[in-house]
Amino acid sequence: MGHNRSYKPEDIRFPDQVITQSNLVDEMEKSYIEYAMSVIVGRALPDVRDGLKPVHRRILYTMYESGLTSDKPFKKSATCVGDVLGKYHPHGDSSVYDAMVRLAQDFNIRYPLVEGQGNFGSVDGDGAAAMRYTEARMSKINMEMLADIDKETVDFSPNFDETLMQPNVLPSRFPNLLVNGSSGIAVGMATKIMPHNFNELLEAEIAELRGEPFQLYPDFQQGGLMDVREYNDGNGRITLRAKIEIVGRDLVIREIPATTTTETLVASIEKAAEKNKIKISSVNDYTTDKVEIKVVPTRGYDPEKTMQGLYMYTDCSVSISVNMTVIRENRPVQMSVSEVLRRNADKLLEYLKRELEIDLAKQEDLFHAKTLAQIFFENRIYKKIEECKSEKEEYAEVHAGLAPFRHLLRRDVTDQDIGELL
Secondary structure, eight states: OOSOOOOOGGGOEETTEEOOHHHHHHHHHHHHHHHHHHHIIIIISOBTTTOOOHHHHHHHHHHHHTTOOTTSOOEEHHHHHHHHHHHTOOSOHHHHHHHHHHHHOTTTSSSOSEEEESOOOOTTSOOOOOGGGOEEEEOTGGGGTSTTGGGTOSOEEEOTTSSSEEESSOOOSSOHHHHHOEEEEOSSOEEEEOOBOHHHHHHHHHHHHHTOOOOOOBOOTTOOEEEOTTOGGGTSEEEEEOEEEEETTEEEEEEOOTTOOHHHHHHHHHHHHHTTSSOEEEEEEOOSSSOOEEEEEOTTOOHHHHHHHHHHHSTTEEEEEOBOEEEETTEEEEOOHHHHHHHHHHHHHHHHHHHHHHHHHHHHHHHHHHHHHHHHHHTTGGGGGTTOOSHHHHHHHHHHHHGGGGGGSSSOOOHHHHHHHO
16 A cells, blocks of 8 residues: 555465466456346346336335325335335435336326326426425336236245345236336446337237237327337337427427427527527427427528428437347347237236136135035034044044045145144
8 A cells, every 4th residue: 555566466365375367357257247247137227027127126016015005195205215225125215216206207207107296306307306205106007017916926036135025026917118118228238118108009919919910119298209210129219309380480399309308408409599500589498287398580580491400400309229128037138129019918928827827726725625624514524533532543534534525526635634624
């Protein structure tokens, strides 16, 4: 420390070990790969099955455990965040609250999975209020994300301190990855998935199950115009444009590209005007709950040319590169929209089959128990145990008494069955 000296690998020693150039490189490569996979799988990329990253899944499952369903009263966001941190996500509270806020923003999420009460930000670019001032609960559509999770339809694993079990994935009945989209940057890779229309996705799933062709394109609640010629099934490019109306000599923007806010859009118009890219005398933002930006061209200048300039030089037209990189079976892979939809349809059938099998097994057990009780009492088998001197003799007598009626039962009689009868 404090000395300008260069160390060589052979200078570094641990007990009974000398670090060489070769094993140092191997160790660095191994550690880097482990770190990269931890970021890729554990933080940055969504799972293809439910379209969620771990922090989102933990937030929704914690709300489910706490009974914060859409028909129950709201609870303070700070309480929800504290529960998530204490049970499943041992990181900073800001990471959890920021994720919760995004899940509640209807201008960022096509179909919000969290219902918020209070200031959760706006399309103008305003941030959300502190977690102690807002409240949250699960949205109605989110109930379909966790439907029948108690029916053993998904696998669970221990939490960070192995005191609780958490779901590895939520049993989403709809393709949430395509419904709400996702974005993330990991080590050496990134993902940018656009949201799609819920009804169109369901119609596509029905078509897939029937063996019919289907076609899907993104859909945004902000409206606007979209060019999908280069969409390439989720791994290409789309162009989004604001919807501009000419009212007299004024240009009125009522729908903006999905990736922009009114604040950034106005800033891009002002910047283009300063550089003389477009000729305008003023731009005013009258947005309330609906977008309304008024652009006034310079006197004597053609509004049509001004509109063309807005599309050419401002954020009234934005190009987005889309890339569907997701986690599938604990590995990052690139998939297409069609592949994800087909996989979701197959998984939905698998979940439904698993639920029916679980229900069937429960009904079979119920049938077995009631039939056993009927045989036990109608044939007075209980009389045979009155003279027994030990529990072992009792069990043997009941087994012998039930043996002639085995053909009426769905399975063999166990000691546990007899214990319940006695």
